Amino acid sequence: MKDTHSPYPRLGVSVAGHFHMNDSYVTKRPQGMSDWLITFTLGGEGYFLINKEEKRCSAGDIVLLRAGTPHQYGTCQGKEWNFLWAHFTQDLFEINYLPDGALLTHTVENDFVRKRTQQAFEKLIQDYREKNRYWNELCQNSLSEILLLYAQRQHQSLDxxxxxxxxxxxxxxxxxxxxxxxxxxxxxxxxxxxxxxxxxxxxxxxxxxxxxxxxxxxxxxxxxxxxxxxxxxxxxxxxxxxxxxxxxxxxxxxxxxxxxxxxxxxxx
Structure with a gap:
């Protein structure tokens, strides 16, 4: 896969998918995006490069990339990266539970929360692909669940x-x-x-x-x-x-x- 400068999705539309990519996969957006990106890694290893600082993600990791942040991400060399992802814009719904920071990562250690996060992503992807009646509202519901699960992890110190x-x-x-x-x-x-x-x-x-x-x-x-x-x-x-x-x-x-x-x- 060629090194490309990928455009970002249109405003007001949730975009979601499931990629399982080899180490030729890379996406560069030197101007950033107008929307947010969230990923959830199922297996393998990926990386995010922000201001020349690299952060890697593996199974169970959630990554949130803030709108407007110049970035590059892709599959680590010699690895594959199996991950779920979604783009979303703040005009879709009130998301005052989003954290500060250009790039935030969190490892979900609880098996139940991992499964619930994956299920919410899968519902989001299904509704986005099918685009049946009320698909956008259903996508918003799934995104809200994912983001709330993330916020919950950030605000509790429970073992x-x-x-x-x-x-x-x-x-x-x-x-x-x-x-x-x-x-x-x-x-x-x-x-x-x-x-x-x-x-x-x-x-x-x-x-x-x-x-x-x-x-x-x-x-x-x-x-x-x-x-x-x-x-x-x-x-x-x-x-x-x-x-x-x-x-x-x-x-x-x-x-x-x-x-x-x-x-x-x-x-x-």
């Missing part, structure tokens, strides 16, 4: 392993969860996991799990006709008395009384 634990608790909230199994899934001992989790979250794994279950219980009590006993089972409490005690401790009344005040007596 990636603890973030994975939160995902596991949320996904398996209804099940009986063993600390040993959770610890094994993130490569830690049970005691080390318990210590790190409380250090990061300010409460224990069990307290966090119960909080998730109680949050869901409130929704079910307020918006369904499920009985308090059924709700307890639905959210993962196998013992109703334990559920009622936890509920009273948090909300100041038993679940049945709370339900009567919101929807009336439990159905018989």
């Amino acid at each position: 990636p392993r603890m973030e994975e634990v939160l995902h596991l608790l949320s996904k398996n909230m209804k099940d009986s969860i063993r600390i040993d199994d959770v610890a094994k899934s993130v490569g830690l001992s049970s005691s080390r996991l318990s210590h790190l989790f409380k250090e990061n979250m300010g409460q224990s794994i069990l307290e966090t799990l119960n909080q998730m279950r109680l949050n869901q219980a409130i929704l079910l009590l307020e918006h369904t006709d499920r009985t308090a006993t059924e709700v307890a089972i639905d959210v993962g409490f196998q013992n109703y008395n334990h559920f009622a005690n936890q509920f009273r401790r948090r909300y100041g009344m038993p679940p049945r009384e709370y339900r009567r005040k919101t929807l009336g007596p439990d159905p018989q």
Whole structure:
């Protein structure tokens, strides 16, 4: 592939794609672009050259290139670069969560967030290619999700392993969860996991799990006709008395009384 000076996309239009390129791939824009570029590397290795400073990206790396920044990027010598990308302009939607800086990179260490980022990119690319009704709005939604996931990574200092634990608790909230199994899934001992989790979250794994279950219980009590006993089972409490005690401790009344005040007596 020849060394080319590539034009940038038109204003107001999201452009997205998936490239898997060998080391002949290079793009140079000495005048920069009028829009932003975001990339997410799936495999291999690429580089960005800004003001003669090179930054490399590999699997799991998100790169944000600010509009108006002169740049060059491409595949590292002797490598391939498999990456998802999108151009977007600030007039598409309010993006006040974009960071400062000409070029910003971040490695997504959490497997769940990597998968979610990739899925959002794939939806964006699909909608851009198909251009069905409301395609632009759907592209904006996917871009917003990607950028918010990026911003979330920038503004939290949570250990990636603890973030994975939160995902596991949320996904398996209804099940009986063993600390040993959770610890094994993130490569830690049970005691080390318990210590790190409380250090990061300010409460224990069990307290966090119960909080998730109680949050869901409130929704079910307020918006369904499920009985308090059924709700307890639905959210993962196998013992109703334990559920009622936890509920009273948090909300100041038993679940049945709370339900009567919101929807009336439990159905018989």
